Amino acid sequence: MHLDVLDLRNFYYRTQLGRVAQRAIRDQVERLWPPQAATTVAGFGFAVPLLRPYLATARRVIGLMPGPQGVMPWPAGEGNVAVLCEETAWPLPTGLVDRLILLHGLETSENPTAVLEESHRVLGPGGRALFIVPNRAGLWSRREGTPFGFGRPYSINQLESQLQRHGFTPERSHSALFGPPAQGRFWLRTADFWETVGRRAPWLAGGVLIVEASKQVYAPTRGGLGAVVRRPLRVLEGVGKGVAEPAFRPG
Numbered sequence: 001m002h003l004d005v006l007d008l009r010n011f012y013y014r015t016q017l018g019r020v021a022q023r024a025i026r027d028q029v030e031r032l033w034p035p036q037a038a039t040t041v042a043g044f045g046f047a048v049p050l051l052r053p054y055l056a057t058a059r060r061v062i063g064l065m066p067g068p069q070g071v072m073p074w075p076a077g078e079g080n081v082a083v084l085c086e087e088t089a090w091p092l093p094t095g096l097v098d099r100l101i102l103l104h105g106l107e108t109s110e111n112p113t114a115v116l117e118e119s120h121r122v123l124g125p126g127g128r129a130l131f132i133v134p135n136r137a138g139l140w141s142r143r144e145g146t147p148f149g150f151g152r153p154y155s156i157n158q159l160e161s162q163l164q165r166h167g168f169t170p171e172r173s174h175s176a177l178f179g180p181p182a183q184g185r186f187w188l189r190t191a192d193f194w195e196t197v198g199r200r201a202p203w204l205a206g207g208v209l210i211v212e213a214s215k216q217v218y219a220p221t222r223g224g225l226g227a228v229v230r231r232p233l234r235v236l237e238g239v240g241k242g243v244a245e246p247a248f249r250p251g
Helices: 005-014 016-032 048-054 112-122 156-165 185-189 191-200 225-230
Strands: 040-045 060-066 082-085 097-103 123-134 168-176 208-215
Touching (some): 016 123, 016 208, 040 048, 048 097, 097 112, 112 123, 112 156, 156 208, 185 191
Parallel strands (some): 040 060, 097 123
Antiparallel strands (some): 168 208
16 A cells, blocks of 8 residues: 655655655665766656656656655656656656666555556666665564555565566665664764665665666567578479470471
């Protein structure tokens, strides 16, 4: 079940813990995908806090928000790029998107298969997606006071297996939110320190998993006219050709 868009907005933009979480995840996303010109970047769920670095350089930025969640205008004070959509039918042409980010879009969906199918459809050749979900082994998925305490948390194997079943190739995985989901002043002030330690200590369980996946594109099979030309039928050979008459031999 999707969270309400107002609850998500209040967490990420109006609480200190939410701003800390937003910064930690966005920094990791920027390390993986530095902003590039002439790219189309889309986000599904409530991914708009992670899209801001791409507004200045991308050809197009699109924030897709599912109907059960609701939509809000974004970015504030600028031209709106957020749109309300169905989980099973995104209003984007096939192959339009170069980079796709999902945050609070997969684990809370009642139809994750449709979400993954649409993710695969809208990505163009060579397109890549970041799937950001609560970590089953992390602390954030065990506390309902944050958006990461709702929906289905994943392990890395569960997420990668699900992606492979829907035509994606997992390329690399990372974690974020290594500090506890606590409102205490000490934890909020030391959040950057814990993120730095967590990135250097892979045995620490972060609050979220970030899996980058590419779209599998299969080479077309050889067939059709090419196969026919290589293996021509011999049945009609000789049609239209004259038949030589036998030479006359006097008795």
